[in-house]
Structure formats: C-alpha cells, structure tokens
Amino acid sequence: MTAADIHRTILAVWRIEQPRLLTGLSRMLRDVTLAEDLTQEALVAALEHWPVSGVPEKPGAWLMATAKRRALDDLRRRSMLARKHEILIRDLEQEQQAMPDPDAGLDDDIGDELLRLIFTACHPRLLREARAALALRMICGLTTDEIARAFLQPEATIAQRIVRAKRTLSESGLAYETPRGEELSERLASVLEVVYLIFNEGYTAARGDEWLRPQLCNDALRMGRVLTLVAPLEAEAHGLLALMELNASRTAARTDAAGDPILLMDQNRMLWDRLQIRRGMLALARSDELGGRGFYALQAAIVACHARAGTPGDTDWPRIAKLYAELAMLVRSPIIELNRAVAVGMAEGPAAALAIVDGLASEPALKNYHLLPSVRGDLLHKLGRAAEARTAFELASTLATNKRERELLKRRAAEAGAASA
Amino acid sequence: MRFMSIVTSPQPDKAPTPALMEAMGKLAEREIKAGRMLDMGGLMPIAMGGAQVRITNGKLSVTDGPFVESKELIGGYAIFEFRDMNEAVAAAREFMQLHLEHMPGWEGTCEVRVMATPGVDGACEAGIRAHA
Numbered sequence: 073m074t075a076a077d078i079h080r081t082i083l084a085v086w087r088i089e090q091p092r093l094l095t096g097l098s099r100m101l102r103d104v105t106l107a108e109d110l111t112q113e114a115l116v117a118a119l120e121h122w123p124v125s126g127v128p129e130k131p132g133a134w135l136m137a138t139a140k141r142r143a144l145d146d147l148r149r150r151s152m153l154a155r156k157h158e159i160l161i162r163d164l165e166q167e168q169q170a171m172p173d174p175d176a177g178l179d180d181d182i183g184d185e186l187l188r189l190i191f192t193a194c195h196p197r198l199l200r201e202a203r204a205a206l207a208l209r210m211i212c213g214l215t216t217d218e219i220a221r222a223f224l225q226p227e228a229t230i231a232q233r234i235v236r237a238k239r240t241l242s243e244s245g246l247a248y249e250t251p252r253g254e255e256l257s258e259r260l261a262s263v264l265e266v267v268y269l270i271f272n273e274g275y276t277a278a279r280g281d282e283w284l285r286p287q288l289c290n291d292a293l294r295m296g297r298v299l300t301l302v303a304p305l306e307a308e309a310h311g312l313l314a315l316m317e318l319n320a321s322r323t324a325a326r327t328d329a330a331g332d333p334i335l336l337m338d339q340n341r342m343l344w345d346r347l348q349i350r351r352g353m354l355a356l357a358r359s360d361e362l363g364g365r366g367f368y369a370l371q372a373a374i375v376a377c378h379a380r381a382g383t384p385g386d387t388d389w390p391r392i393a394k395l396y397a398e399l400a401m402l403v404r405s406p407i408i409e410l411n412r413a414v415a416v417g418m419a420e421g422p423a424a425a426l427a428i429v430d431g432l433a434s435e436p437a438l439k440n441y442h443l444l445p446s447v448r449g450d451l452l453h454k455l456g457r458a459a460e461a462r463t464a465f466e467l468a469s470t471l472a473t474n475k476r477e478r479e480l481l482k483r484r485a486a487e488a489g490a491a492s493a
Numbered sequence: 494m495r496f497m498s499i500v501t502s503p504q505p506d507k508a509p510t511p512a513l514m515e516a517m518g519k520l521a522e523r524e525i526k527a528g529r530m531l532d533m534g535g536l537m538p539i540a541m542g543g544a545q546v547r548i549t550n551g552k553l554s555v556t557d558g559p560f561v562e563s564k565e566l567i568g569g570y571a572i573f574e575f576r577d578m579n580e581a582v583a584a585a586r587e588f589m590q591l592h593l594e595h596m597p598g599w600e601g602t603c604e605v606r607v608m609a610t611p612g613v614d615g616a617c618e619a620g621i622r623a624h625a
Contacts, residue, residue: 084579088587091527129590131583186526290574297528324610347532347572 078123086115089132090213095185097139100164101147104192105238108210110146114139140164186211187302188250190295192241194263202237203266204273205230211298212291222288223273260303264312264368267295271316275323289320300355307362310355311369317352318375321345332476337384349379370399389418406435414447422454442471446481449488458492495531495608496573496581498588501566502601506538513595520588524573529584533571568601572608581605 090111097107114135128134144164147157193206205223208214216234220227251259274288296313303309325343328334356376359369374395381387396412409432417425429448438444449464465485472478509517524530545556575581585603592599 080579081583084577084583087576088527088529088580088583092523127586132587287576290576294528294574298526301526301528351531 307364310359314355314372321348
C-alpha cells in the first residue's frame with residue numbers, strides 16, 4: 073500500500089467509526105466540543121502510527137482506546153482546576169480497571185447517545201445553517217471543506233459558523249441533553265427540519281456537477297434512518313424518512329442526458345429505484361401505524377401515490393387531492409393550495425380546480441409566481457376557453473425566470489392563440 | 494454510492510458458528526443503525542434447491558442444482574450506502590475480521606462491487622431502456 077492508499081484507508085475507517093467515537097466520548101466527558109477535539113486527535117494519531125505499524129485488526133477499538141487515553145491525560149492535566157473533573161477521572165479510571173478491554177466500550181448501545189448528539193447539533197438556539205453544518209460534521213463526519221463545497225460557501229464561512237455554534241453550545245450550557253416526552257416531540261421538529269433542509273439542498277441541486285451536492289441527500293437519508301431507529305415512536309421521523317426515500321427514489325429519472333429536468337408525469341418509471349421505494353413504503357407504513365398525519369407524513373403519503381402508480385394513468389388523483397386538503401388544513405400555504413388545485417383538476421375535472429385557482433388570485437405570496445397563471449392557463453385550455461388560456465400563458469411566460477420554462481409557456485400561449493382564432 | 498458485498502466460500506457446507514452469527518448480527522445492527530446498510534440476506538445451501546439458466550453457443554439451457562462444477566458458492570450479500578470504495582473496503586475488512594476470529598479454519602472471499610446508478614453514471618440506463 074502506498075502512503076496515499078493508507079491515508080485514504082485511515083480516513084475511511086475514521087469516518088465509519090467517528091459517530092461512535094463521538095457519542096462514546098461525549099457520554100464520558102459530558103462535553104461535545106472536547107469529545108470532538110479528541111475524536112480528531114485520534115485521527116491524527118492514526119495518521120501518525122498506521123502507516124508505520126499497519127492498520128490494526130480492530131481499528132475502531134484502537135481509535136477509541138487512543139481517544140480515551142488522551143481524554144484521561146487531558147483531564148489529569150486540568151484536574152486541579154475543577155472538582156468536577158476529579159469525579160470524571162475516577163469514573164474513567166474505574167471504568168478502565170473494570171473493563172480493560174477497549175472493545176467493551178464499543179459494544180454499548182449508542183442509540184440514546186447518538187440521539188443526544190443529534191439534539192445537541194440541532195439545538196433550536198443555533199441558526200438553521202449552523203445546525204445543518206454542525207450536524208453534517210458531527211453525525212456524518214464531513215470535513216469543514218466538504219461542507220463548504222456542499223453548501224457552495226467559502227470554507228472560512230462554514231468554519232466560523234461551526235466555531236460559533238460550538239461556542240454558543242458550551243457557553244450557554246445547552247450541550248448534550250435529550251428532551252423527554254412532550255418536549256422531545258417539539259425539539260424533534262427542529263432536528264427533522266435540519267435533516268430536511270440538508271436533503272433539499274442536495275435534491276434541488278441534483279443537476280450540479282459537484283458530486284457532494286447529491287451526496288447531501290445520502291447524508292440526510294442516513295441521518296433520517298438513524299433518527300427512526302433512535303426515536304422509533306415518533307411518527308414524523310418515519311414520515312420524513314419516507315418522504316426522503318421516496319423522493320430520492322426518482323433521482324435517476326429526474327433529469328435528461330443534458331441535465332434538464334423531466335417532470336414527474338413524463339419520467340421513465342423504469343428508472344425509479346425499487347429498493348428505495350420499498351424502504352420508503354415501509355417507513356410510511358410505520359408512520360401510519362403511529363398515527364402519522366403531520367407535515368412530513370402527509371407529503372410522503374402524496375409522493376407514495378406516485379410511487380405506487382406503474383404508469384402516470386394509474387395515479388390515484390382523488391387520494392392525492394384528499395391528502396393535499398389535509399395538508400392545507402395543517403399548513404396554510406397558497407403553494408400547497410395550488411398543488412391541491414392541480415390534483416383536484418386531475419380527480420374531478422378542470423372546473424372544480426379553476427374555482428380553487430381563482431380563489432388564489434389575490435394571494436400576495438403568489439403575485440409573481442408564474443405557476444399560478446400557468447396552472448390557470450392549463451385549466452382554461454382544458455375547458456375550451458382558448459382566448460383566456462392564451463392571456464394566462466402569456467402572463468405566466470413573463471413571470472417565469474427559467475429560460476426553458478419561459479419558452480414552453482410562450483409556445484403554449486401561441487397554441488392557445490391559434491385555437492381561439 | 495451504493496455497494497454490494499457478496500460473500501463466497503469454497504466450503505459451502507460449513508454453517509457459521511453461533512459466535513460468528515452473533516458477531517455478524519451485532520455488526521449488522523450497528524450498520525443499520527448508522528443508516529449505511531440498506532439490505533442484506535443469506536442464501537440457503539444449494540441442496541435446498543437452485544437452478545442455472547445459461548446461454549452457450551446461442552442456446553438457452555436450464556440446469557437444476559446441485560452444481561458440481563461450481564467450486565465457490567455465494568453465502569450471503571449486503572447492500573450498503575457508502576461515500577466511496579475506501580469506506581466499502583474498510584467495512585468488508587471488518588466483516589471478514591469477524592470470520593477470522595469466530596470461525597477458525599474458514600476460507601472465503603468478500604467481493605465488493607459498486608452498484609450501477611441508472612441515469613447518474615449512465616452505466617445501465619441504456620440496458621434498462623432497451624427492456625422498457
């Protein structure tokens with residue numbers, strides 16, 4: 073193995089072990105920042121030793137033993153400063169005497185610790201972007217540089233964000249706690265929001281050349297899977313996982329060879345990922361069992377209707393329309409209402425949908441939103457009101473910011489114009 | 494990236510020891526909890542049944558098992574989501590280390606393959622389209 077090969081191997085091993093190292097050390101030290109420093113130090117130690125001595129048989133145990141030894145050294149040095157540390161040292165020493173096998177520490181169930189770590193990284197007191205960066209770093213082991221590239225931000229910005237977030241955590245004593253009961257559900261919302269933010273950051277950018285952006289989807293999916301295992305009774309955690317798995321299952325079909333988007337109804341369903349659909353459906357079923365009717369669960373249920381349809385014609389539009397109605401009751405959003413109109417149009421016909429769309433005409437949020445006149449034009453066209461359809465498509469084309477979309481809308485306006493003449 | 498690990502062994506009759514089963518179970522649980530393992534499964538011994546559908550010289554033939562000619566038989570597979578080949582190899586190494594410890598004398602191979610992502614790397618898109 074060349075030195076470069078060994079470095080790559082070490083980084084790979086470290087990434088796999090990193091969440092366990094971090095949770096184990098955080099539990100011992102009750103200090104996430106210190107635990108993270110020690111996890112990094114263990115990596116540095118591996119980079120120093122393994123190229124000489126070879127990769128140990130149990131690299132994870134080696135890393136943990138090294139980090140623990142450093143923790144002990146560090147605490148010994150600082151033990152004069154605080155009584156708290158003396159207690160910690162006694163705990164640690166006793167633990168080492170009681171179980172000298174460094175492997176033993178690795179067999180513990182880390183689920184709860186990991187949950188705590190996730191809650192810490194996604195603390196609502198931190199800014200949303202800082203939460204996302206911290207979560208990617210602590211849970212997924214991404215480097216600052218990788219996070220910066222993924223979010224298309226300068227590395228210095230991300231580094232500063234992480235440093236500031238960590239400082240906020242330790243200064244305000246917020247670090248390291250798992251809320252219980254009612255509070256858990258409330259705080260979980262912040263965690264789910266961060267995971268969904270990370271997913272969408274990767275999903276909407278799936279066209280980029282940078283592999284790290286689609287990689288964000290995979291990292292969010294991983295975090296989502298972890299969440300459903302450590303918080304198995306939370307319906308929305310399963311709902312979010314279902315939503316992400318089902319959306320991600322369409323990745324390969326979402327763009328054409330040139331990288332341009334392909335609309336859902338035009339996608340080649342043979343390219344949808346069956347394994348991922350199966351996983352999404354399982355998560356959705358679990359969410360259902362737990363009574364999931366929340367923001368993520370309802371969206372997942374809508375996406376599932378598409379996943380179930382072998383051909384676009386098989387789509388269960390009445391069910392989608394019903395789910396959108398429920399979602400609209402939960403979150404008052406004109407965009408959701410517009411989506412509902414499209415589903416109602418497919419389920420009940422264009423007249424019923426047009427009534428909903430016309431009700432949205434005065435929504436300030438949709439004032440410059442090209443899809444409102446675009447949907448309206450489509451419904452008018454289906455009703456045979458060609459002249460009005462033309463006006464709507466023309467308005468839509470002036471509002472569209474995407475060149476391809478603008479051209480499509482102009483074409484439709486011209487077609488409607490020809491039909492009305 | 495998605496990876497498939499396939500375990501083959503020239504000793505198909507040797508069932509895993511209970512200690513190995515336990516160790517593998519723990520590892521699998523950890524990987525599932527980490528969100529990396531997507532699917533896994535063992536394959537029953539060939540005596541339980543099997544078939545080979547083969548094309549040679551432009552002719553299709555079906556052979557029922559057992560297959561005296563196949564020296565190495567697949568014992569199980571797992572599908573993972575890793576960032577790169579290095580992570581996949583590190584995980585396979587850990588998996589095989591368990592065999593070394595808990596099933597002395599066993600020989601076998603863990604093959605790690607990158608799974609094609611249709612549309613993303615273009616590898617099998619053409620193939621799928623041809624059948625669609």
